[in-house]
Amino acid sequence: MIEKLKELAEKNNIHLNEDQLKKFEIYLNTLSKWNKVYNLTSIRKKEEIITKHFLDSLTLVKLFERTGIQPEGKKIADLGSGAGFPGVPLKIYYGDKVDISLIEAVQKKCIFLEMLKRELNIEYRVFCQRAEEVEEKFDIVVSRAAGEIFDVLKWGKRILKNGGFLIVMKGKKIEEEIKPYTLSMKFYGLPERKFVVIQKI
C-alpha cells in the first residue's frame, strides 16, 4: 500500500527513501487504528490517507523549492495540526534538518500526536493549546484547513518571527471565504477594480 505513496511522490519529483516510507507506513497504520476510536480525521480509507493527507502535505516540499524558502535549520510550526498534517509528513521528510512544533487545540488529537511521536521515533513538540495563546515565535508557520483564511492569517502572523514565512494551504473554499469582503467597482479609463474591505473590530 505504501508503495503507492512512493510512486505518486516520485511522479511529483519528491523522492522518498526506505526509512521515510517505513515511517509513513507506521503513520498510516497508527492513524487508521486510532481513528476508529478517536475520530481524528474524516478521511478513513488508507488509499485516501495516502493521497489527501501524506502526498498533499508533501506538496510543501515543492512549494519551498519553488519559492526559495529554506526549511533546513528552521523552527517550523504547524498551526491546527489535527492528526499531524502537514507537520508530521514534513518531519518525516526533513528529519533532523527541521525543528517542528505542532499546535493543536483539541486534547485527544494532542494525545494522538504524542503517541505517534513515540511510534515513529521522531522528535517534535506538541503545543496543546489554541494558537492565539502560544507565546513562542517561529521562522515558518504552515497551516492546512485550520479555519477561515482571515483568522489563520491573524493567528499565524502573531507567532511568526520578523522576516518569517506564513504558508496557508487552502482548497476551493478560499474564494468563497474572501467573497463577502470583496467589492468590485467600475471606473472610466480603468479595468474593473477589486477591493478587499476588512473592518477591525
Ligand SMILES: C[S@@+](CC[C@H](N)C(=O)[O-])C[C@H]1O[C@@H](n2cnc3c(N)ncnc32)[C@H](O)[C@@H]1O
Ligand atoms: C479541519 S482540521 C485540519 C487538521 C489538519 N491541519 C489537516 O489538514 O488535516 C482543523 C484543526 O485545527 C485545529 N484548530 C482550529 N483552530 C485552532 C486554533 N486557533 N489553535 C489551535 N488549533 C486549532 C482544530 O482543533 C482541528 O484539529
